[in-house]
Amino acid sequence: MSVLSCQSVSDVVNFAIEKEEKAxxxxxxxxxxxxxxxxxEFFREMEAEEKSHRDMLKNLDALNLDSVKLQKVENxxxxxxxxxxxxxxxxxxxxxxxxxxxKEEKAxxxxxxWKDKCVEEKAxxxxxxxxxxxxxxxRKLERLYDEDILSWD
Numbered sequence: 262m263s264v265l266s267c268q269s270v271s272d273v274v275n276f277a278i279e280k281e282e283k284a285x286x287x288x289x290x291x292x293x294x295x296x297x298x299x300x301x302e303f304f305r306e307m308e309a310e311e312k313s314h315r316d317m318l319k320n321l322d323a324l325n326l327d328s329v330k331l332q333k334v335e336n337x338x339x340x341x342x343x344x345x346x347x348x349x350x351x352x353x354x355x356x357x358x359x360x361x362x363x364k365e366e367k368a369x370x371x372x373x374x375w376k377d378k379c380v381e382e383k384a385x386x387x388x389x390x391x392x393x394x395x396x397x398x399x400r401k402l403e404r405l406y407d408e409d410i411l412s413w414d
Contacts, residue, residue, distance in 0.1 A: 270326075273384045274318050277372075277391055281315035284364065291360070294350045300357050307361050314394055326386050334396045337403040339411075340366045355410050362402045369395035 285308050292304035340362035346352075348360060369392050376388035 270383045273387050278318045281311050284311040296350050303357050331393045334400050339403040358406045365395050365399035
């Protein structure tokens with residue numbers, strides 16, 4: 262992974278694209294190795310989500326960064342209370358959700374942490390947009406966990 266420089270928007274974009282591609286690769290490998298067809302499909306969907314983030318970054322010129330409105334995202338904080346698990350080929354849906362939530366939580370924190378370190382205003386705004394995207398993704402996973410796992414108790 263390249264070292265992040267916050268000197269320009271293109272530095273931020275290139276770094277973020279690299280992060281999204283690594284996440285895509287991780288989910289692709291999980292999908293290939295998972296034994297359960299439902300878990301395979303879950304990881305394929307996660308790969309597609311990361312691909313959409315990467316494609317958004319690649320088409321950033323078409324996106325007027327100044328006009329992007331950040332959405333307020335409810336944080337259920339479910340992932341805050343879960344212990345990180347490692348991928349297992351025979352892992353459960355619950356474990357797959359935890360893996361994905363923890364990845365999104367880390368990505369969100371990473372981008373949020375960098376938004377105040379950028380000198381260039383547009384680069385800072387881009388980090389805010391990226392953190393917001395990851396937060397929305399984390400919220401979606403937490404909702405699934407709440408509905409599919411916690412409601413079984």
